[in-house]
């Protein structure tokens with residue numbers, strides 16, 4: 093049953109139905125405020141409502157509210173309908189139109205639009221307890237709440253008439269599929285609330301409460317509808333903005349995976365990087381490469397000077413070398429020296445799953461570069477775009493990309509001032525079409541730096557940190573054969589970090605040695621608990637290597653001996669070649685074998701044949717490799733002569749056994765030589781092992797002091813304390 097009377101405020105003294113009726117007529121609201129009629133006339137005025145009238149004029153006098161001031165009226169309405177007055181002040185719609193429809197659209201046009209119908213249905217689903225139940229009840233009643241013409245008969249007739257007119261209009265205008273919505277509820281006859289009350293036999297005393305409840309319910313539904321409409325409008329606007337942004341984004345960036353350094357999208361520009369701050373000064377230890385690239389710099393500075401005589405400079409330069417040797421740095425330096433823009437692209441960036449994306453990026457890159465010539469285009473990992481690979485599901489459009497690169501390279505003239513520098517670690521993997529004349533036809537090798545280069549690189553990076561004056565970069569350089577520029581830079585950086593962790597204010601040799609070992613052999617395993625017996629075996633084993641190295645003429649000088657576990661080893665002795673060895677003599681190779689044998693020989697001599705350990709396996713590997721190469725590759729075996737034996741598995745059994753025999757003899761002789769040395773220097777061997785057990789790590793100088801039979805001085809003892817503190 094439709095009963096909202098309980099929500100009426102108790103302090104109400106004026107029947108709300110009168111107020112409603114007063115608000116119902118736009119005219120009445122405008123004239124009523126100036127009227128001054130006594131409250132006693134109120135009932136007559138109320139009675140007049142029921143009588144048919146030609147003029148639907150009404151004022152507050154009729155309602156018995158003539159003595160109310162505007163403010164009081166507001167207060168009254170506010171107490172009846174909290175919050176209503178505030179809204180009402182903002183908008184005057186309440187006064188000027190009859191509030192009878194669920195939506196603005198219907199109010200304005202007199203019929204329901206399809207959206208508001210849908211909206212209302214949504215709304216009802218969300219608030220089933222309040223609005224829905226009211227409206228459901230209303231629909232069952234023979235009255236249509238949106239056309240409450242309960243004021244005068246005339247206005248009711250007029251409204252009914254206009255409503256039916258609008259329906260006729262609607263039926264013509266609306267498409268058939270919306271007719272169902274539009275005609276909803278209109279079939280029921282519009283009846284006045286008064287007639288309804290009569291039909292329902294509502295007693296006189298309850299009629300006011302009935303009307304009040306009716307009005308309140310209606311207003312609440314109205315406010316709710318308004319709120320929902322507002323929020324729906326905001327949501328629609330938000331969605332529209334999102335949609336527009338999405339469309340814009342898709343237009344600019346058709347494939348979301350497109351990434352090209354500083355660019356997005358197929359047609360977007362490629363930003364060059366100005367390389368003024370990188371010059372050849374920054375690239376150390378690759379002098380030959382720098383010299384070869386010097387002429388490219390000259391060309392970029394003045395392209396006409398080179399082409400005026402009809403000479404042709406290469407369009408593409410291929411930098412070939414192991415990772416981290418400074419190929420990228422060199423290419424940047426070329427651009428920096430010539431003070432031209434530098435376009436960086438990595439070959440893998442062209443490798444796309446989408447058709448045409450890789451090719452399109454190459455097109456963009458060259459278009460931008462040509463527009464900004466003279467300039468340098470650098471393509472890192474060229475093999476990943478220009479490799480000889482067959483099309484696979486993983487690289488479906490690689491062929492297309494290579495072809496585009498070739499076409500672009502062919503497409504500009506030599507004097508246009510665009511130089512393409514490619515870099516690769518595997519030149520043999522490149523597509524032949526790329527390295528033919530007119531494309532990447534100049535190759536510059538960027539090798540790993542030699543000892544001089546490594547010293548220069550170390551000095552360069554040491555100068556960027558605080559280091560002790562006792563640091564000798566050359567010693568580190570000698571111990572880092574095969575290190576690339578990037579690895580050396582990392583070594584210095586790690587040493588600086590280690591010094592910082594240890595609370596030192598500058599980097600010393602100790603930190604540099606530490607980080608070198610860490611890179612070479614993995615981190616120290618200080619947490620490993622090695623028992624005394626194993627420590628002793630390791631100390632004698634390592635001392636054995638050191639003694640052989642020290643007393644063998646052609647062995648490399650010792651750098652360090654330690655029994656600190658690191659990576660997979662329990663200890664190690666490091667040797668330092670005075671220089672990088674381009675060639676090694678027979679006696680140098682034999683000396684290396686002898687040093688390798690020293691570990692096992694020491695174990696055997698000190699602990700007996702029954703107590704030898706597995707710790708010498710990598711030593712034997714090393715010695716065996718040297719012996720095998722001496723026999724099969726270097727022609728250093730008298731029996732097998734000056735001949736190479738590449739695939740030993742395919743050789744005749746006799747040759748195979750002859751090779752094996754020779755290797756065996758070399759190893760056995762080596763073992764015997766080592767045994768002789770250790771027997772001869774048993775005392776030194778013991779001293780060194782004990783020193784290692786005490787100090788754990790000894791450098792070349794300290795080893796020399798021990799082997800000369802001298803005592804390690806106080807400073808070394810202090811260092812030992814430092815080491816042991818450092819350990820925990």
Ligand SMILES: Nc1ncnc2c1ncn2[C@@H]1O[C@H](COP(=O)(O)OP(=O)(O)OP(=O)(O)O)[C@@H](O)[C@H]1O
Pocket residue numbers: 374375376377378413414415416417418419420421422472473515516517549576577578579581
């Ligand atoms: N010869 C060098 N002189 C100075 N620094 C170097 C040298 N070589 C490498 N570096 C340092 O190592 C970093 C990495 O080097 P770079 O990227 O140039 O090597 P790359 O040869 O291009 O390696 P990749 O083949 O892996 O691309 C450089 O930024 C630089 O800091």
Ligand SMILES: [Zn+2]
Pocket residue numbers: 633637691692707708711
């Ligand atoms: Zn060993």
